[in-house]
Amino acid sequence: MNAVEVVELRRVYETGRTPPRVALDGLSLAVGEGEVHGLLGPNGAGKTTLCKILSTVLLPTSGSAHVLGHDVVVDTRAVRGLIGIVFGGERGLYGRLTARQNLRYWAALYRQPSAVGRERTERLLARVGLADRADERVERFSRGMKQRLHLARGLIGDPRLVILDEPTVGMDPVAAHDFRKLVDELRAEGRTVLMTTHDMAEAEAVCDRVSLVDNGKIVATEDPRTIGSWLGAYERVVAKDVPEPVVVTIRELPGVTAVTTVAGEVTVETGAEGATAGVLRALVAAGVTAISTGRPSLTEVYLHVIGDRGSRVR
Numbered sequence: 001m002n003a004v005e006v007v008e009l010r011r012v013y014e015t016g017r018t019p020p021r022v023a024l025d026g027l028s029l030a031v032g033e034g035e036v037h038g039l040l041g042p043n044g045a046g047k048t049t050l051c052k053i054l055s056t057v058l059l060p061t062s063g064s065a066h067v068l069g070h071d072v073v074v075d076t077r078a079v080r081g082l083i084g085i086v087f088g089g090e091r092g093l094y095g096r097l098t099a100r101q102n103l104r105y106w107a108a109l110y111r112q113p114s115a116v117g118r119e120r121t122e123r124l125l126a127r128v129g130l131a132d133r134a135d136e137r138v139e140r141f142s143r144g145m146k147q148r149l150h151l152a153r154g155l156i157g158d159p160r161l162v163i164l165d166e167p168t169v170g171m172d173p174v175a176a177h178d179f180r181k182l183v184d185e186l187r188a189e190g191r192t193v194l195m196t197t198h199d200m201a202e203a204e205a206v207c208d209r210v211s212l213v214d215n216g217k218i219v220a221t222e223d224p225r226t227i228g229s230w231l232g233a234y235e236r237v238v239a240k241d242v243p244e245p246v247v248v249t250i251r252e253l254p255g256v257t258a259v260t261t262v263a264g265e266v267t268v269e270t271g272a273e274g275a276t277a278g279v280l281r282a283l284v285a286a287g288v289t290a291i292s293t294g295r296p297s298l299t300e301v302y303l304h305v306i307g308d309r310g311s312r313v314r
């Protein structure tokens, strides 16, 4: 039995004023028990919508979704008892309560006997590094501290499936590093983790498999190192004062995926190993000196990868 089994899931938002928006367009996904699975995709790809449906807070328009064999629409109660959800941001925490009080409150909502709730609260406070701030009001917490408390809250019910939506947004690098350790611990405990992220390095560090999501569909599910190597192949060269014949030559070089000129500045995108070196050689040979190189943003790279794989690109 898979921890998550999603078949042809579709979700359309009817807003009334604007045309209906298709957030999930026949998405299918299987996540094995004990797997740490990443969902990577550009803004608006449908990741949060999927997490909400699996968390039973949003109904699908059609298709099916099961968590550990339970239908998220029919067996809502069973599903809620099996999952822990961590959505980023401020929602779901009570600012006037302390960190400890927040966790105790959530433990009570999960109907845990008070001794169990107390014990789990202390363990989780230590686990997310908030033990020494446990009696401070949450409204005084930094964003990263709130995020860590969110994580603890998501684990208070001892979930078998942990759903994390952008769990490290707002965390400093030390906290993000601790988060990776925490995910490893969750895996060692046999829990399943489904997490959305914009951070490929994070996905490579913690995920067993990563699904690339675009336009409400899964474009590819792979080992994160494979996706990392696709993404790492893309580079960008920006140069000024490039003579037009050189632009034409560069356009024809192997591995060059796009050349655009805006206000006298030429941007060359490359997508194959060694391609950037070829572009740089051509520029230097033509006497161009104002050159910089870098990586396109992750979102732009997704679109390249997704485009290369023959999917629709917005």
Ligand SMILES: Nc1ncnc2c1ncn2[C@@H]1O[C@H](COP(=O)(O)OP(=O)(O)OP(=O)(O)O)[C@@H](O)[C@H]1O
Pocket (backbone or CB within 6 Å): 013, 014, 015, 021, 022, 023, 041, 042, 043, 044, 045, 046, 047, 048, 049, 050
């Ligand atoms: N409540 C809503 N009403 C109308 N449209 C919505 C609503 N929620 C999401 N959408 C739309 O559905 C699509 C998918 O959104 P979703 O939040 O699931 O994407 P996402 O992949 O999580 O993006 P992000 O990385 O920006 O969080 C987007 O086009 C979004 O504008």
